[in-house]
Each structure stands twice: as structure tokens, then as C-alpha cells.
Amino acid sequence: MTTAFLLPLKRFLLLALCVLPWLLPTARAQTPAADGLHFTAIALHDAADTPHAMADDAINSDRLVAFFEWLRGNGFTAVSLSDIEVARRGGRPLPPRAVLLTFDDGYASLYSRVFPLALAYRVPVVAALAGSWLEGDMGGQVRHGDQKVPRNRFISWTQAREMQSSGLIEFASQGYDIHHNVRGNPQGSLMPAATTRIYADDTGYEAETAQRARLRADLMLSRQQMVRELGQAPRAIAWPFGRYSSMAVEVARDVGFSWALTLDAGPSTARMPMTVARHSPSADPSLDTLAAMVSNNISFPSAQRWVCLDPALLWTGDAATTDERLGRAIERYRTLGVTGVVINAATIGTDGGLAQAWFPNRELPLQADVLSRMVWQLQTRAGVEVQVRLPSTRALATLGSAERVLRLFEDLGAYVPLSGLFVDDALVMAPALLPLHVGQAWNARAARDTLDPNRLTANDALAMQSFRAVQRARPWLQLAINSGDASAATDANSLPPEPNPLADITWARADLPASPVVSHARSYAAMAPDAVGRMRRSGVWLSGPGTIDANVLTASALALQRAGRSVLGWCPDDPVADLPNAKRAAPGISSATFPVKF
Template sequence: MSANHVMNTAMYALARVLLLVGACIAVRPALAQQPSSVSASTPTFASVALHDVVDSKGELDDDAVTTDRLVSFFDWLVGNGWTAVSLDDIARAGRGEDALPAKAVLITFDDGYRSLYTRVYPLALAYGFPIIAALVGNWMEPPAGSMVKYGSRMVPRERFITWDQAREMQRSRLVEFALHSQALHAEVVGNPQGNTMPSAVTRSYVPGVGYQSEADFAAALRADLASGRAMLQRELGRAPRALAWPYGRYNALGTQSARDLGFEFALVLDRGPAFLNEPLRLVRYLPTYNPPLLELAQSLRPDPNERRVDRLVCLDPAALWAGDEVASNERLGRAIERVRALGVTGLVVDAVRHDAQGRITAAWFPTRELPLAGDWLSRVAWQMHTRADVKVYARLPHRRALAALGDEARVQRLYEDLGALVPLDGWLLEDAGPLAQPVRFDDPPPLFEHRPGIPLSWSAWVVRERRRSMLKALGRTDGPDALGWRAFAALDAARPGLELLWLAPTRAVAAPHPLAEISLVPTGFGDPVADNRLARVDPTLLSWFTGSAPPDARLLTRKAVDFQRHGGVSLGWCPDDPVADIPAAAVAAPGVSASIFPLRR
């Protein structure tokens, strides 16, 4: 494509912008009202991870957006006082040399689709927006006319930009290229049942051989990043300073490899804003299903105190484990459909097996420290996450683990093995008070507006920052509570972005734990104390209905409806029987479901 054609396309884009101004004017304040820059100490900014850009809805896939939607978004940014920033801007602000604008957004495009040159580049020229574009080495390497392995299928090499086009865009000084790995944008088999998982965070499983060792995994990860970095340096004349993790997945091993190889920035897909003091974990919002302009706009400044609606249910893998693969998978399939029918948002899954006295006897995942009850937890977690669209939280009490193993170092290794081999979304912390000792938290200055009457101190991203401060202080503490925090740190190193669930030790807790995303308060059925709590529900807490047996569906429904009528938001119950369907999903779902009508995605 000639330079003249590129500029003609840019002019076409500008014409489209002018046509869209009228459509956007209702939501656009006058440019004179845009806020001035804030101090260099402003810790956060917004970032968005876009992919392919297509002209018609018929060409869309999950991550693509249409051209008119992208133009609308860019025009909205200009009209609402947002400033697209570069990595240079972020680096200077991180060093305290300059201030980011009050409304700063980092715009990134992953995968290097052809539309990066034919659609995005002309718009970058038209708007003067800096763009970060992440390339996959294995998709750039094949010659023209060949086929490229893209996920599980082969696509023409022409689906992606050429090196000549990349060099032209780089010369504009508006497009900076990042590495999206050399060959990690793929999945590998991650358990004996054959589930495929993101290769950047998964130790591959080979039948008859077993799991890849940590040393081999780390070496392969480092070699891939080094190879991709060398390719971009050879083709573009400069080594990339930014790495975009494939699928947004990363861990402590990968972060250390990136740091050792000289990467200054790493782009991920966690929730929340990006922090200047975390350049190797720059959080990005991922638009899916060609979202409307309103959703794109709200993603830049989401409500930090949005009241999440959670429905949590216990799951014991032993209930689904039949000893053979066929029968076990059949039970798992029925359990998945039941979870969907109940409208559950998360499962609290036992990671270990207990005896009648509650002592840990074996693990549902391979570990150096316990006998193997069955290599089953990874399968359950992955299937529930991908097929039932729920979060999976591991239940592995650290005090019981210490009682079983007798040594804190062995407990630490147990949690390291859990994090390394099981795809988790979080962990349930039990037997720990609100805080073992006072900890001073320096909450970051707020970036987002928030609703009056709801304390900003409970926003999810502030909770994470507080917890980070707590984990840094672990070296100066000891005792059972400190062991619990070290256990979470081990899991979070392997699965960054994990959520922490805290189970309150008593029913008298009046406020959520300052370091947990979800605080569970035990609640009984037919208990006068519990019934009295319903009259003074704290919407920031999750009522955790417990008992010696799964609740009756009608009783659970009545309690749930009454709970919500008094202002309650989130609830859950334990135990639960997925095989016998107790409580009956068809009866309980109308009262407990958190599904979004008509379908949950």
C-alpha cells in the first residue's frame, strides 16, 4: 500500500469523524472544560487492549470492533478531554519528571492484524494518537503466500501486517511496537484429562511423562521472550521495551524473565486501572463483542465501588470423583449444568481431602507434600471456569495444612504446587482474624469519581494496593496468621490477580476485611442471631449460609429473598450436593440466581 493511499484513508477517516460529531455531541462537554494536568504523583491511568478492526458486523470475532465503533470511540476521547499517552509519557511520569494529564489513556492493539495498517494507522495519523502495537513473532516470520498457525487453525500470512508496513508505521513515531511473545500465543495440554491452557502460565503435561518441571518451564519461557525480542530488534532496528502477555496471563517467573531481558513495561489484562509504580504490570481493559460507545467510555472510569453480586457455593471434588475418567467426567458435566441453572458466580472448591475428623489426608492436585487423591482439581477448575463461566476459589486451610505437615516450609511448598498446577481465580482465607497486628495503609489518591455514601476505601483496586503493602511486611511477622498471608503470596506469585476471600471467625463481624475482595460472614438457618442479622444487612458482606447438610431448596429460597429484601446483595451456602441436586436447582434458582437475563456470557 502506498503512502498516498494511507493518507487518503486517513482523510476518509477524518470525514467519518465529522459525520459522527453530531452523534457524539450529546455526551461531549466543551473542550474548554477539559481538566488541567494533575501532579506527577497521580498513580493511575486508563488503558485499553484492542485487537482487529473490521468494516462490517459479519466480520466480527469476540475481540474485534467495527471501524465506525472505533472512530466513535476516538472522537469521544477527543471531545471529552482525554489524552492518548505514549510509553515515553508513562516513563517520565513514573520517574517524577512530568505529570500525566488528568484523563490519560494508553491505547494498545494486540496481534498485529492487517487492520493495524489499513484502519488503525490512518486513524492514528488523523487524531495524532500514539499507539502501542504488540506483535507475535511466529505470525510475522512466515513469507507472503504461506499459512500461519493461528490458535487451532491455519490462516493466510496476509491476515497480519508485513515488516515493511511495521517499519513505515514506526517511522511515523506514533506507533511503537511491543512483543506479544515469539510462540507463546498458543495453548498447551495442562492436565491428564487433556485441557488446553495458556502456554505462558501452564506447565505442559505429556502422557507417560508427567508435568513439565519448573526449571524447564522457566527456561522455555525465557528463551521464547529472548527470541522474540531479538527478532523485533533485527527487523525494526530497536529492541522492544514493552511486552504484552498472550491472553493477558503472566506469573512471577515470567515477570522476572521479562525484567532480566530488559523489558521496561509489561501489558496484562487484569481488572482496574494501571499504576505508574507497576510498569511490569500495566492493566488494560479488553473490549469484547464490539461493545457500544457507552460501555467503552465507562470502561475508562468505572465505578470503583460498584457493588458486585456474588453467589458462592461449596464444591467437594470427591463428590464428582468416581475413580474412572468416564464416570467422573459425566458427573462433572452434570454439575456444570447445575451450576449454570443455579446462576452461581463462584465455587469454593476443596483442594484437599479430609478424614472424618477434618484432618488433611491427600490432595486433589500433584504435590511434593501430600499423597495424591486424584489429579482432578485442575480439570474441575478449568471446566467450571470455561464452561460454566464461574470463578473458582480454592479452599485449603493453612492451619490444617500446618497440622498435617508440621513444618511451615512444607506448607509453603504445598501452596506453591497448588498455584503452579491449578488454574484458580482466588483463595479462601480461614481461621484468621481481621488483622493480627495494626498495619498502616497509604491508600493511593483516587482516580475515579464514586457514588456518595459508599466509601472509596473499599474499592477493589484500593484493596489490592493495601494487600500488596501487607505482603511486603510479612518478613517482620510470624505466627499462624502470617503463614496464611504467605500462603496467599505463594498462590498470587503463580497466579497474579487472585482474589482473596475471607471467612469471618464469628457472626458478629460488622465490616468487611480491609484486605479481601469478598468477606464471608457465617449465617445459620433458623438461627435467631442469624435471622436478626437480616434486619440490618451490610451490603458489603456476603452471608454464608452453613449447616451440617445441604439446605432445603425452599428454605434457602425464602432466606435468600428475605435477605435481599432487607438490602442484602451477595450470599452463598455450604455444603452443597451436586450429585443429588440438593438444594434442587429448579426450585432454588428463582430466589438465588445471579444470572443476567436472558443469558449469562
């Protein structure tokens, strides 16, 4: 390296010495298994020295130095993909606190900030590159997402070759031109290119075969570019935005990738090289945040507030007025401090079956293609999780066969960017031999992945198979289970339900006004806490024949708070008529003002 880059290196080392006195966090690693195959990966992006140079995905250079020093001081070992591959093949096992350090997007700071640290600490790094961002003259511009930025914001191929020759930096692909958004529905919502079926006014939605061919061509172009510039093809693909699907994994494997990096949180194992989980901290994460991530010790949200939404309340038959109503609903959810929305995917007919769907599909008539738009706007503008309700038992009664039900759910996953599935027509009870996990989201995900549906009742098996049909297109899919009526609870042992080991959230329904939730709060308080894990993996879902009064909703939330509980949802809710009244209810229920800390 040149003298110009040795100076920043010296500065980094001096900073490391300065921060040592306050590096107080200690590691409490929650390692799933001490088998020499597990590791934790973290995905960082840009690094910058000053606030005005900080992009949304950047980390302050001082904090990056502190993180490298913290890893060394707390017994963590940075490992390479080669180390993990050796362990996977039965060779040298990974150390107990193995960490895979990755940096996405190929920013210029990879060479000027990250590379000097890798040299100083002698740690390996996997750096992922988006091919189209590295094309052209360094004095020109490239398309970065949905805008033009200077080409010199990213590394040059000359710098890449220097870093690769050090033996410490391995380059992965982020595709050639899939690190951007494409039109995903008739309303023009822009969604990740790798997982979205492109919509065009003249031809409609892209066919699955065309989507597969488009992704294959892009990944092959990326590999060819990296062979030309670096002399070898990448073995790893880092999915842009962390979005991928079973089909995308198949394509990646077919074109030659042997590793795939996601942004799913949690520990990873060398046994599953095509679904490597990576913690992804938000902009300029603190040392405490980084330490918690590499230790797999992520805090639960201090409060969750969920509300249901019927698309029929927003859809008017006119795109402009429907969008206007959706915008008003989003602003109302912000006022309420809502963290999640459960939205219906289909209408219910007079016979109790599914009548029409709000998304394109092969099995039901289409009421209007608006579900994708509503889900995407809620996620990106309101900043909430969105789970979709599509009862599998009603679908079976309507469609007559499990095969048709699964096709319906496959289409839901293909066309709607949902974050979870809300199940209230099956209990999805796990077999007795399945251990109870009340830990992190990846515990529930692992339990679902290992579950044999043949051990479940017919309704529960269909619900789980339907979930997996959606999951093929949305592998990060969450599961919420409404376990039934809490009104019959007569003692502390029956309410709330134990968190279902398969579910991210387990709900107990409390019917109003006949069964005020205030009385159930005492049962919640009497439950032996294991504490935060169970409290924040189960909650009360308020139901009523009409919209819930704001005073009743506030009283219920306060009663749960006094009992030490923080997960509350309600239905029905009318965002157009503003019932319950948002301004009146917000002070008592908003997650933003929740007073209980753990």
C-alpha cells in the same frame, strides 16, 4: 500512506462528525494520585466495519472513532511509553488524565483502521505482535491459537516498518510462540503456554527449570525477530491472554524487557513498569463501557451467587465417569445462575488435619490429580470464577512447619489455574492504620501488596503468606475471607462485617436452620450504606449440617434482595444428587434473573 488508505481515513473523520451529537458520557476519573506518574491503559484488538467481519475480540470501527473523539473531548491525553518512562525518571510529569492506548495481536486492521486514526488524531499507540503469526508468505496460513488462519489476517513487516517510521506506533512483543494453549494436566485441558507447566503422558509435568528455559528461549527468539525486521528490540512484553507469573516477569527482565503489559484491571503507575495494568473490554464494547474503563469507574456485578464444591462428590476413580459428573455439575450451575464456585483442594482426615490433596504437591499424598481439570472446566465452560479452599491452619497442624505449608501453597499455584483463594480459618485482620477501601478490586490488591504480615496474628500472618505463595504463580489472584459466624449478631452494628480492606469479598456465615438468614436481612438493611461498594463487597454464606432446602435458599435470597443486598453463597451443595434442586431454586436465586438494579 497510499490513496487507498486515505479514503478510509476520510470516512473515519466523517463518522466522527456524525457521532459527535450523541457523545454524551462524561468522564469521572478516579485517579489514585495526582503525582504525575499515574495513567490508565486499555487493551484493544481487532477493528471491523461490518457484523459479519467481527471476531470475538473486535470493536466496530464506528465505535473506535467515537472513542478517540470522546477521549479528546473529555480532556484525556494519549501518552506513549517514552512519556511514561520520562516521568518515571523524574522528568516531565504525565498529565492528569493520561491514557496508554494499546492494540494486541497485530491484526490487519492495525494498519487499515487504527493507524489512520493515530495519524488523524496524532496519538501514540503501542501495538503488540505475536512473532509466529507474522512468519511466512502473506498468501499462506499460520497457527492462530489452536487453529490455522490466513497469514494476511495479520499485518506484514513492510506495514509494520511504515507504521514505526511515523513515530506514533511502537511495537511490543507477545512472545514468538507462546500465544496459544498447551496441555496442562493428565485430562488434556489446554491452558496458556506462558504460565502452564506442560504435561506429557510419558514424562509427567514439566519441571520449573524447563518451563523457565522454554519461556526464555521464546522471548529471546521474539526479540531477535523484531531486531531483524524492525531494526530494534522491543522494550515491552504484552503477556498473551494477560497471563503471567513472578517467574515470567523475572525471565522477561533478564532478556531485556523493561516494560510488561498485563490484563489486570485498574490504574497504573510509572513506578511499576513490569506490571502495567490494562483494562480489557469484551467484544465490541460500547462507548459507555470504554469511557468507564479509562475513567477507572467500573461497575460491581449486580449479583453474585457462590456455591461450594467437594471434588469427592465428582471423583469416581474413573476419568470418563468423573468427567461426566463434572459436566452435569456445570449444567446445574448454569441453571442456578451461579457466578462463582469454591472448591476444596484437599480432603480432611478423621483427626481434623489435611489427609490427601487433589493436586500434585511435595507435602501431601495425592488423592487424584483432578483439581486442575475441574477448575479449568468450571472457568471455561460454566463461565464462573473459581476460588480454592485450602486451610493454612489445618495445613500447619498436619505438616508441622510454616515452610512446608508455604511449599504446599506454592504447588497449588503452580499446578492449578485458580482465580482466588477462599480463607475461612483466619480473619486476616488488617492493622488499624491500614485505610478502609471499599472501592475496586485494585484497591484490595494494593492493600494486600503493602501489608506487612508481621503486624498480624500468627494465624493471620500464615494465611497472608500462603496467599502470596500462590500469588507468585497467579498474580491476579483474588482473596475471599469468611469472617466467621453471623448467628451471634444481635444488632445492626454487628452484621454484616465491614468489607475487609484486603479482601475482594468478605463473608459472614449464617448457620441453618438454627439461624434463618431472613432475620439477619433486617440488620443488613439497617447498615448505613456507602452503598453499592460495601453491599457488593460483603455477603452472607449460608451453612448447614446437610444440604440446604431449595425453599429455604430461595427465601433467604429474597430476604437479602429486599434488604438491598446481592451477594449470597451456600454450603454444602451436592451437584450429583441435585441438592438443593436447581430448577426449583433458580427463579429465586439466579444471578441471571436478579431483579434489583443500582
